[in-house]
Amino acid sequence: MNMSVSNSLNYGHGSYYQNNYPTQTRSDESQVALSVAELAGASILIQQASKYLAHKLGQGDEFTSFDNVKKISDKMLSENGLKGKIDVGFLDDANKIDYIKKYGSQMTDSFETVAKGGNAFYMDGAKLAVAPKAKPSLMLHELGHAINASKGKFMRFLQKSRGWATAVPTALLMLNGAMGQSNDGKKNFVEKNAGLIGFAAFTPTIIEEGLASLRGVNAAKKFLGKGAKLGALKRNYALAWGTYILAGLGLALAAKQSVASS
Numbered sequence: 001m002n003m004s005v006s007n008s009l010n011y012g013h014g015s016y017y018q019n020n021y022p023t024q025t026r027s028d029e030s031q032v033a034l035s036v037a038e039l040a041g042a043s044i045l046i047q048q049a050s051k052y053l054a055h056k057l058g059q060g061d062e063f064t065s066f067d068n069v070k071k072i073s074d075k076m077l078s079e080n081g082l083k084g085k086i087d088v089g090f091l092d093d094a095n096k097i098d099y100i101k102k103y104g105s106q107m108t109d110s111f112e113t114v115a116k117g118g119n120a121f122y123m124d125g126a127k128l129a130v131a132p133k134a135k136p137s138l139m140l141h142e143l144g145h146a147i148n149a150s151k152g153k154f155m156r157f158l159q160k161s162r163g164w165a166t167a168v169p170t171a172l173l174m175l176n177g178a179m180g181q182s183n184d185g186k187k188n189f190v191e192k193n194a195g196l197i198g199f200a201a202f203t204p205t206i207i208e209e210g211l212a213s214l215r216g217v218n219a220a221k222k223f224l225g226k227g228a229k230l231g232a233l234k235r236n237y238a239l240a241w242g243t244y245i246l247a248g249l250g251l252a253l254a255a256k257q258s259v260a261s262s
């Protein structure tokens with residue numbers, strides 16, 4: 001049974017090793033092959049958990065009325081010197097065409113997903129924040145991103161890090177190749193710490209996402225005053241934050257996988 005497992009797994013990655021390394025490392029190979037399979041399994045689990053959180057977020061309640069969210073949005077902008085500088089769009093099927101016309105047809109899919117209630121986003125380049133009209137409370141988080149972007153270099157660094165974080169698995173693969181195979185069979189620094197490095201690369205994103213939500217929650221609290229019921233908002237934002245933690249774990253796994261299979 002063990003044999004058949006490692007044979008079938010070797011088909012992808014292991015066959016390459018077998019051609020290049022002496023037979024005495026065979027037991028090591030099957031360990032590598034198994035851990036690659038375990039990593040793949042964990043990666044599927046993470047994807048499923050993330051889908052589950054996104055689904056729960058999709059079902060989440062709104063914490064207050066659409067009008068209140070609009071007022072809180074206005075306050076967030078005016079109190080941070082952003083009034084008139086950010087295009088704030090609550091999208092539905094009726095008005096999505098206006099945004100497609102304004103921002104170009106390459107945005108059609110993105111806007112349609114938002115109009116359907118499936119996403120919200122902030123684009124710093126276009127100074128545009130959009131959320132579904134049916135889920136307006138997501139806007140406060142997006143405006144949190146807009147405020148973060150206006151708060152100087154460090155915040156912008158946190159925001160932009162997401163772009164290069166996804167390149168980490170490839171970078172580690174190259175670095176690992178450059179470090180070469182050690183003769184004593186011990187793992188080098190990159191092989192030992194690939195997962196940690198992968199997750200660490202994503203922590204700026206996780207922090208910035210949390211801060212964006214915190215700004216939204218605080219603005220809602222300030223506007224609605226004492227006794228404000230923010231449970232639904234906090235719950236939705238926690239679910240959204242959970243998807244980023246899972247994405248960080250996913251990146252950690254991808255980094256491990258890229259080194260394990262190199």
Ligand SMILES: [Zn+2]
Pocket residue numbers: 141142145209212
């Ligand atoms: Zn966000």
